Amino acid sequence: MQDAIGVDVSKAMLVAYCSLINECRQFSNDAAGLAAPEQWASDDIAVIVFEASGTYHRELERHLSRRGLTFAKVDPRQARRFAEAIGRVAKTD
Template sequence: MKTTTKTTERNVGIDIGKSTLDIFVLEQDNHWQTDNTEAGVRALAARLARYKLARIVVEATGGYERKLVYALAEKGLPVVVVQPIHVRQFAKAQGILAKTDKLDARVIAEFGAIMKPPIRQIQTKKIRYFRDLLARRRQLMEARTQELNRLDKADKAIQSTHKRLIKILDEEVAWVTAKLERTVGEVTEWAGNL
């Protein structure tokens, strides 16, 4: 005799587009769409906070998922970011080849329910800000190195344009470095480790 256990936990899949979010609550077979805007994300986070959630699964989309993931994490919701290739392989294994936003959201929710990807704590705003500053400093330093290399090879007639850009890059590097130095002391998670 087969026994079934009814769970009140919900698995949610969210397909993220540049301008819209498709949401699918698996256990309720419920789909809706909202705008991928600050207001839309805030409203979605408030709506999902009313459920008892096992996990909310979203695919890494090259940055479009960031504001959603951070908003959900700040509400204390169990959000998981997964690689799109894993969800595609999961869908392919089930013979699902069609691709619509609603179907994608459903497949993402099923992936979460069956594969149960682990929920990891999302970094705090301060840590994310620090990491963004680090990335920006690296980008500026790379641009500065490229400009120095161009200056080295440049004709005398155009060296001044390279020098002006290097001066601007030096100012930006100094600004970012000062922000990094201030921010590192503000990250309370690191206070005992410094």
């Protein structure tokens, strides 16, 4: 099985969850923190998923693109609608 990493992006923090090892960690939303999720997870990263959150996700997106990693930027509205469609009435993150 390959890793999928979900990242909740805020101004100061990146909160990442790795599905393969069922672990959550926090990283700073700066140059050092941007590299941490890929180093923390295994080499079998399939995709890193994050919501487009104002301007706070842009550095993460640039970093992943430069590294050639596969990522999916999700529209928060679409994520919310999907959660509603499958019967989840919780926050999308």
